[in-house]
Amino acid sequence: MMATKRGRKSNRTVPYDPEFVENWTIARLQQELHLLNVPYRSGSKRMELVKKLKEAQAALRGAVSQHAPSDAIASHDAPRQDGRQTGSPERADSTSLRNMISSLADSVNTLQNCYCRLENSVLTLTQSRSVQPTSAAAAGSSRQMATDGIRAPTPTTHVAYSPLMHPGSTLAAVTEEFTLDSAYRKLQEESIPSGDSADVQIQTAGTSSRCTTNSMSAYGLIDDELNTAVDSLWNHALSEKTLATYKSGLNCFVTFLVMRGIACAANSLPIVDEDLLIFFVTYCQEALCLKFDTIKLYLAGIRFHYIKLNLGDPLANTMRLNYILRGIKRTQVNFSNKRLPITFKLLNHMCITISSSQGLFEPFVKKMLCCIFQTAFYGFLRCGEFTCRKLGDQSYLRLSDVHVLPDKSSFILYLRSSKMDPFGKGVHIRIFDNEVLHPVLTMVNYLKVRHSLGATPTCPLFIEDLFKSKPLMRHTFISYLKACLSLIGVNSKDFNGHSFRIGAATSAAAAGVQDVVIKVLGRWSSDCFIRYIHTNPATLQSAQLNMTVS
Known part of the structure; x- marks a missing residue:
């Protein structure tokens, strides 16, 4: 005999309620958690979001109940079959209010x-x-x-x-x-004195007798001032250029989070995991076509802002992320910019040609360029140490930063800021005179021209032109340099403002100067100056011949 087929018994004991938390969609749960400022992990399941939402609502009701009187009576409505009370949230909120x-x-x-x-x-x-x-x-x-x-x-x-x-x-x-x-x-107001002496002066009510040291408004003012001071210290913790790069990285990260459906802002960042960071660096390479070095800087900016908001270090214990970054570096074709050196031989040729040229540069510009070229070469200067990248930069060289010794055997140049001086202590560079280019005499003649034109000690040392007493901009100097190289018949494509520093290191090594002395002259703290030295092919050929003879 065939068994009777049983019908499926419905497990639902109550009608479907769209306002029941367990029946909400993931999108609605995430929206509600975002309104309550409750962080949640990306990719969380629906029941995990339900649990977090119930905990947040319970904490909110507990905070409201603390403000209510101790004799307040809660609602005792009979519970429904689904575990919820029949009293509406509006009724409970009105009672608490x-x-x-x-x-x-x-x-x-x-x-x-x-x-x-x-x-x-x-x-x-x-x-x-x-x-x-x-x-x-x-x-x-x-x-x-x-x-x-x-x-x-x-x-x-x-x-x-x-x-x-x-x-x-x-x-x-x-x-x-x-x-x-x-x-x-x-x-x-200050309390009335209660001494036994009959001569005690009773203060009258008014602002003069107010006790400001115990005032809540005074504490609030102090907190505001301290917060402003703390923000200022955060802004001075890094250089302006680094802060700008970190901000760009943070904006890119926030855009990436919004694209993934995670609502956030620069001042309200969510808790992230390693998987999300892996997706972000992959997005930077595949979608934005960013280089490995730029991606590393963006991660450093994200880490900085998370630490600033007291959210911890998101890059801690991210071993998988490190391997992903290595993969990005190995898959990218990294081209290094070729920068040729301006050696002493090339520098001498440029100075002679500039002085004897007619019509290309004004007489004042000739004197200024010769002074800049020689000072940058013998001082191992970076281009950013004697030029400005943008208007409003206050770290430019001033006339008062040059001190010529009375015997004119050397002059001392004071750098207000440099790459290896992040705290702005200042660096003094001494440049001696020689019998070939006479860098000290060139500086003295240039200073005489500036003072004769009414320049004050606070004026910029190198300026845009004779009629604009503005600091020399980087792009203006690069254009002058390329024009000078083209004048002597040299291709200026691979030369830039850093070529003087590279050429100084190359010339010093070719002259047999010890590595320790080269580090001191160039203010290097490591042996990275070695990659600045360009070895002449003739020197390599001579070394190989010596190896063959031996």
């Missing part, structure tokens, strides 16, 4: 009583001081009565008319003049 308003009304009444007692006690003592007592005992008893009047208990629910009120005042007048601000000011 009424309880809070009732508690606030009691506090206002208490402040009214304190205000009246304090004001009338001051008036009573002032009147007693106007009448001189006949004996010390009478004065003592008067003060004791005033003290008893201040400590007398008063009702806490209603303000009634009493002899302690201001003479001639009524309940309506007191109520109309009373505000929370006036009561707070009265409570913040």
Whole structure:
């Protein structure tokens, strides 16, 4: 006999309720968690989001209940079959609001009583001081009565008319003049002295007797000033260029998060995991076509802003991310910019050609270029140390930064800021004279021209042109340099402002200067100067011949 087929029994005991939290979609749960400022992990399952939302709502109800009076009675509606109460959220919120308003009304009444007692006690003592007592005992008893009047208990629910009120005042007048601000000011005024001496001066009410050291507004002002100081210190923790790069990296990361459906802002960052960072660096390479070095800088910027917001280090314990970065570096074709050196031989040729050229440069520009070229070469200067990248930069060289010794054997150049001086202590560079290019004499002649034109010690050392006393910009100097190289028949494509520093290191190594001395001249803290040295092919050929002979 064939068994009877059983029908499926429905497990749903109550009708479907779209307002039931467990029935919400993932998108609605994420939106509600975002409104409550509750962080959640990307890719969380629906039940995990439901659990976080219930915990947040429970914490919110607990915070509201703390502000309600202790005798507030919660709703005792019968529970429904799905575990929810029949009382609507609007009814619970209105009940809590009424309880809070009732508690606030009691506090206002208490402040009214304190205000009246304090004001009338001051008036009573002032009147007693106007009448001189006949004996010390009478004065003592008067003060004791005033003290008893201040400590007398008063009702806490209603303000009634009493002899302690201001003479001639009524309940309506007191109520109309009373505000929370006036009561707070009265409570913040300095207390009346209670010494035994009859000569104690009773202070009158006013701003002069207010105790500002215990004022909440004073603390608030101090906190605001400290927050401003802290923000300023964060901005000075790194250079402006580094902060700008870090900000670009953060904006790119925020855009990536928004594209993935994670709502956030630069000042409200979510908690991220290693998987999200791996996706971000992959997005930077595949979609944005960023280089490995740029991606590393963007990650450093993300780390900086997370630490600034006290959200921890998102790059800690990210071993998989490090391997992904290695993969990006190996898959990219990294081209290094070829920068040729301006050696002493090339520098000498440029200075001679500039001085003898006609019509290409003005006489003032000729003197300035020769001075810049020689100072940058013998001082191992970076291009950013004697030019400005943007307007408004205050780290440019000034006329007062050059000090020529009386015997004119050398001059000292003071650098206000440099790459290896992040804290702005300043660096002094001494440049000596020689019999070939005469760099000291060139600087002296250039300074004479500037002073004859009315330049002050605070004016920029190198300027755009004779009629603009603005600091020399980087792009202007590069254009001058390429024009000079083209004038002597050299292809200027692979030369830039750093070529003087590279050429100085190359010339020093070719002259047999020790590596330690080269590091001191170029202000290098490591052996990275070795990659600046360009070895002449003739030197390599001679070395190989010596190897063959030996």
